Amino acid sequence: MESRISAIMIEAEQFAAKHLGALLDETCQVEIVGTATHGETGMRLCRELRPEAVFLDINLPGKDGVSLANQLRTLPQPPRLVFTTSDRNRAVDAFRLEAVDYLLKPLDPIHVLEAVNRLAAALRPFKTEMLGVSPSSKTRSSTTGKASPRAKPAELLPVKDADSDKIRLLSRREIVAVLRKGRHTWIHTVREEFSTRYPLTLLAQWLDGRPFIQIGRQAIINELAVELITHHGDRLYRVQLRDRIGTVITASRKGATRVAALIKSGRLAPRHISLSKRISDC
Numbered sequence: 083m084e085s086r087i088s089a090i091m092i093e094a095e096q097f098a099a100k101h102l103g104a105l106l107d108e109t110c111q112v113e114i115v116g117t118a119t120h121g122e123t124g125m126r127l128c129r130e131l132r133p134e135a136v137f138l139d140i141n142l143p144g145k146d147g148v149s150l151a152n153q154l155r156t157l158p159q160p161p162r163l164v165f166t167t168s169d170r171n172r173a174v175d176a177f178r179l180e181a182v183d184y185l186l187k188p189l190d191p192i193h194v195l196e197a198v199n200r201l202a203a204a205l206r207p208f209k210t211e212m213l214g215v216s217p218s219s220k221t222r223s224s225t226t227g228k229a230s231p232r233a234k235p236a237e238l239l240p241v242k243d244a245d246s247d248k249i250r251l252l253s254r255r256e257i258v259a260v261l262r263k264g265r266h267t268w269i270h271t272v273r274e275e276f277s278t279r280y281p282l283t284l285l286a287q288w289l290d291g292r293p294f295i296q297i298g299r300q301a302i303i304n305e306l307a308v309e310l311i312t313h314h315g316d317r318l319y320r321v322q323l324r325d326r327i328g329t330v331i332t333a334s335r336k337g338a339t340r341v342a343a344l345i346k347s348g349r350l351a352p353r354h355i356s357l358s359k360r361i362s363d364c
Contacts, residue, residue, distance in 0.1 A: 086113040092124035108279040110240030121145035140167040262300035297337030
């Protein structure tokens with residue numbers, strides 16, 4: 083896998099910086115090599131470290147992000163800029179400075195990922211393994227209001243191995259289920275589980291239909307990985323998966339309709355499981 087994009091984050095708000103850092107880390111495409119809360123410190127870091135990109139708060143104390151951005155453009159190797167702000171009216175400033183993107187707070191994980199994909203397209207023009215959303219998506223550009231250019235959907239999904247802190251690349255056929263729990267989206271394979279911050283909606287678009295079906299508001303499963311199905315009366319189905327922990331999911335009403343349709347089509351065969359099995363409602 084190609085090296086990550088080196089970036090500096092200049093952000094006045096501590097919580098926003100922590101949140102943005104986590105979202106960028108989750109994309110597996112950006113490495114934050116320095117952080118600053120003021121323009122002067124940020125400028126010094128950019129001179130010393132020569133990052134490829136800067137995530138820049140447009141409303142910095144003292145010298146604001148626009149003034150700093152103009153200074154950054156004078157460097158021998160000017161970094162690409164992505165502005166962050168809670169003021170949508172300052173998008174014009176970002177446009178004039180030819181920023182790659184303009185992220186509004188509170189930060190949306192999908193918009194952050196799109197900004198990273200735009201950075202990668204500019205800085206890694208021959209890199210194709212980016213997690214992109216479906217071409218049919220209606221997501222708009224946060225800067226211009228025009229339809230955002232779509233990255234080619236990746237064949238491999240980057241995730242972080244919690245034990246080794248290394249990046250793993252998963253293919254679609256390895257994935258047993260995608261489950262949203264709290265602020266994290268868990269990706270299950272037959273042998274492992276990976277905690278990510280990918281939005282469930284984005285992963286649904288990446289998985290792109292059959293053999294994946296959504297059986298709950300927070301649960302997508304691979305129908306080829308179904309081990310057992312239990313039918314407990316009208317529209318009540320529990321599905322056990324063929325993963326390491328034998329995850330069991332209770333289907334929602336819409337999900338139950340989908341499960342019933344699969345059974346009727348012959349793609350899934352109903353079988354009984356013990357009610358003492360662990361149930362995970364998603």
